[in-house]
Amino acid sequence: METETESQKPFQVDVGNLLAFNPFHNFPSLPTSRDELVKECLQEGTKLVQAVADSLFNLPSTEDVDGPLVKLPPPTTKLPREKHLPKPKPPTKWEEFAKKKGIQKRKKDKVVWDEQTGTWKRRFGYDRVNDDKDIPIIEAKMTDEPGVDPFAKRQDDKKKRVEKQEKNRLQNLKQAAKIGALPSHVQLAATALPITGTQAPPKKVTKDELGNVAGMAATSTASGGKFDRKLPGEKPAKKQGKHRRFLPVVEGSGIGSREKEQTENVLNKLISKHSHEILNVNKAVTMYNVKKEKRGRNRRNEEGKSSSATNKLKPKKQLQKKTGKKGPGSSKKGTAK
Amino acid sequence: MMKIKTPRNGRVRRELEKRAPKLVETGKKTLILQGTKTSGILNGVLSEIYHLKKGGAVRFTRKNDNIRPFESGGETSLEFFSLKTDCSIFVYGSHSKKRPNNLVIGRMYDHHVYDLVEVGVENFKSIESFTYDKKMAPRVGSKPFIAFVGEGFENVDELKHLKEVLLDLLRGEVVENINLAGLDRAYVCTAISSNKVYLTHCALRLKKSGTVVPRMELVEVGLSMDLVVRRHRLPNEGLRKEAMRTAKDQPKKKIKNVSSDAIEGTIGKIYIPDQKVGDVALPNKAKGVKRERREAKKKEANERASKKHKEESE
Numbered sequence: 109m110e111t112e113t114e115s116q117k118p119f120q121v122d123v124g125n126l127l128a129f130n131p132f133h134n135f136p137s138l139p140t141s142r143d144e145l146v147k148e149c150l151q152e153g154t155k156l157v158q159a160v161a162d163s164l165f166n167l168p169s170t171e172d173v174d175g176p177l178v179k180l181p182p183p184t185t186k187l188p189r190e191k192h193l194p195k196p197k198p199p200t201k202w203e204e205f206a207k208k209k210g211i212q213k214r215k216k217d218k219v220v221w222d223e224q225t226g227t228w229k230r231r232f233g234y235d236r237v238n239d240d241k242d243i244p245i246i247e248a249k250m251t252d253e254p255g256v257d258p259f260a261k262r263q264d265d266k267k268k269r270v271e272k273q274e275k276n277r278l279q280n281l282k283q284a285a286k287i288g289a290l291p292s293h294v295q296l297a298a299t300a301l302p303i304t305g306t307q308a309p310p311k312k313v314t315k316d317e318l319g320n321v322a323g324m325a326a327t328s329t330a331s332g333g334k335f336d337r338k339l340p341g342e343k344p345a346k347k348q349g350k351h352r353r354f355l356p357v358v359e360g361s362g363i364g365s366r367e368k369e370q371t372e373n374v375l376n377k378l379i380s381k382h383s384h385e386i387l388n389v390n391k392a393v394t395m396y397n398v399k400k401e402k403r404g405r406n407r408r409n410e411e412g413k414s415s416s417a418t419n420k421l422k423p424k425k426q427l428q429k430k431t432g433k434k435g436p437g438s439s440k441k442g443t444a445k
Numbered sequence: 446m447m448k449i450k451t452p453r454n455g456r457v458r459r460e461l462e463k464r465a466p467k468l469v470e471t472g473k474k475t476l477i478l479q480g481t482k483t484s485g486i487l488n489g490v491l492s493e494i495y496h497l498k499k500g501g502a503v504r505f506t507r508k509n510d511n512i513r514p515f516e517s518g519g520e521t522s523l524e525f526f527s528l529k530t531d532c533s534i535f536v537y538g539s540h541s542k543k544r545p546n547n548l549v550i551g552r553m554y555d556h557h558v559y560d561l562v563e564v565g566v567e568n569f570k571s572i573e574s575f576t577y578d579k580k581m582a583p584r585v586g587s588k589p590f591i592a593f594v595g596e597g598f599e600n601v602d603e604l605k606h607l608k609e610v611l612l613d614l615l616r617g618e619v620v621e622n623i624n625l626a627g628l629d630r631a632y633v634c635t636a637i638s639s640n641k642v643y644l645t646h647c648a649l650r651l652k653k654s655g656t657v658v659p660r661m662e663l664v665e666v667g668l669s670m671d672l673v674v675r676r677h678r679l680p681n682e683g684l685r686k687e688a689m690r691t692a693k694d695q696p697k698k699k700i701k702n703v704s705s706d707a708i709e710g711t712i713g714k715i716y717i718p719d720q721k722v723g724d725v726a727l728p729n730k731a732k733g734v735k736r737e738r739r740e741a742k743k744k745e746a747n748e749r750a751s752k753k754h755k756e757e758s759e
Contacts, residue, residue, distance in 0.1 A: 124619075125591065125612065125616055125619075126588060126589065126590045126591060126616075126628075127590075127591045127592075127593075127612065127616075128590070128591070128592050128593070129592075129593040129598065129608075130592075130593065130594045130595070131595075131596055131598065131599040132596060133594050133595055133596065133635075134595065134596045134597075135595075135637060135638075138637065138638070142568070145637070145643065146643075146645070146665070146669070149594065149633055149635040149643055149645065150633065150645075150647070150663050150665065152592075152594040152633070152635065153592045153594065153631065153633030153635075153645075153647065153663055154661055154662065154663050156592035156593075156594065156633075157590045157592055157631050157649070157661045157663065158658075158660070158661045160590055160592075161590075161628075161658055161659070161661055162658050164625070165625065165657050165658040165659070166657065166658065169625065172624065174624050174626055174627070175624045175625055175626025175627065176624070176625045176626070177622050177623070177624055177625075178622065178623055178624075178625055179621060179622050180620065180621055180622065180623055183619065185612065186689055186691075187609065187612065187613055188552065188554060188559060188680075188685065188688035188689055189470055189554065189688050189689075189690070189691075190470060190473050190533035190552075190553065190554065190555075191466035191467075191470070191533075191554075191555055192466055192554075192555050192687070193466065193468070193690060193692060194465070194466045194467065194468060277449070278447060278449060281449060282447065292461050292462050292464070292465030293451055293452055293458045293461045293462060294449060294450070294451055295449075295450040295451075296447050296448070296449060296450070297447065297448050297450050298446065298447055298448075299446045299447065299448045300446045
């Protein structure tokens with residue numbers, strides 16, 4: 109809806125929402141003070157509200173206790189919905205069948221004439237017509253088996269009918285839920301989880317564990333899992349154990365450089381060219397201690413237990429002295445071996 | 446294995462039916478909540494918005510640290526709250542150095558995020574800071590007038606979006622009949638620049654004018670603030686189309702006792718209750734009437750009777 113004002117500039121008025129929009133106003137220069145800005149905004153606002161009120165108060169109104177009541181037109185601005193449009197309920201299986209066959213719905217009365225007592229009784233509920241417990245005698249038919257209780261049979265039949273009806277109702281609701289038209293007060297809940305192998309919940313396996321398992325399975329193959337077909341994205345198996353490097357069979361003329369390096373390393377370790385780097389102090393100490401203890405033990409066994417205390421103390425003292433003289437000591441060991 | 450669950454209570458059933466999707470929708474409920482850090486100003490803004498929308502708003506006062514509306518995973522909490530409280534608009538306030546006094550106004554479609562607008566609040570003036578005549582104060586829950594001023598709302602994409610969202614937030618319930626005496630508030634939004642909007646809430650004064658339409662006067666009453674648009678996210682096209690769909694043909698409500706005939710046109714049936722002939726008060730009954738009047742009536746009756754006799758005899 110548009111209304112013309114004196115300034116010949118139409119506003120966009122939506123009476124249903126009590127909304128007015130002036131798309132032609134702009135601030136050529138921002139007013140310096142806040143108060144002026146506020147004042148101008150209020151002025152423009154007043155004009156717009158006046159425009160809405162013009163159309164609003166001219167609508168036909170009815171008198172009410174509190175004041176004039178006006179019927180608003182539907183709003184013209186389109187706003188998005190908050191929930192989806194309700195879908196119509198799909199016809200149930202019985203309704204489809206009835207439509208196909210042309211069966212009409214009949215209105216049923218609340219009370220039915222009961223022949224037995226000669227009164228009007230309700231169709232269902234307390235004290236109803238054709239109740240199972242009101243039947244005194246059931247005549248036996250030729251088709252009846254001898255050991256069957258007819259009263260219990262009637263009750264069983266009724267139970268079965270009720271169960272069947274419940275199952276059909278559930279199927280109809282499931283069908284409605286599939287297309288999203290479940291009635292608002294009904295909820296379908298899953299009562300039991302699907303059946304799995306064991307009762308225990310499945311253990312959560314970590315990525316590393318899975319990798320280990322795959323590796324273990326791979327080693328059981330003849331080639332150690334090297335040529336197994338891998339899934340896309342699967343990384344090659346991590347090698348377990350020590351990394352051994354073997355020299356190439358053919359390399360250069362004479363002794364190859366790599367072999368030379370290898371032998372040099374070994375020799376250096378043996379002859380200890382840079383002995384201060386080579387020595388492993390902790391290892392030397394433990395070896396010495398062990399040797400000493402052995403010697404001490406032998407002597408103890410020969411002499412008796414008297415000198416055990418002094419023997420225990422001695423190696424430690426000598427240890428402190430020995431740290432200075434480690435060089436020749438270690439070389440001796442090297443040659444001995 | 447499925448089980449059908451229906452409510453045992455009438456109250457619960459009625460609540461569920463209220464939350465079911467309807468053909469024509471009345472107003473949306475608003476959820477107001479905050480993030481890990483809020484400033485004093487932001488607290489004021491949130492509580493005032495709640496106060497203005499008292500009837501249809503829910504306010505959460507605890508801080509929620511896992512809500513990040515603009516990130517893909519940070520909306521799950523919001524959607525859960527929206528589902529539980531049945532709110533389709535939310536106002537989320539947070540304060541950080543990068544985005545001070547931040548408000549994210551968002552809408553939901555089917556309890557999933559539909560669109561978002563992020564605005565910063567500046568120059569906030571609360572309701573208490575205004576002085577006005579208390580008698581004019583607008584009542585809670587009255588339907589407001591909404592006015593948008595400025596070409597920015599038409600040209601700038603972000604402001605257009607903000608206009609739509611503000612309309613949804615401020616409009617209240619959608620009603621068919623409205624009482625003209627109860628109109629007492631108005632919101633005015635002016636686009637000051639291409640990303641700033643000045644929002645103010647005013648009380649209405651209806652002054653006498655010559656015609657039926659009264660003259661409107663706006664008095665600034667409530668909160669007023671500058672909104673600086675920071676970010677916004679529009680809905681994707683498919684979702685927008687689905688949300689904008691309206692029911693094409695609303696089933697016309699059948700008017701009772703009216704039927705139409707090809708020959709005679711519209712026919713209406715009127716049911717008249719049985720006449721209780723014996724209980725109608727007779728005009729000449731003199732019991733409840735004062736003595737003079739009683740005697741006067743008796744006289745009249747006699748005269749009439751005598752007249753009748755005369756006529757009969759004649």
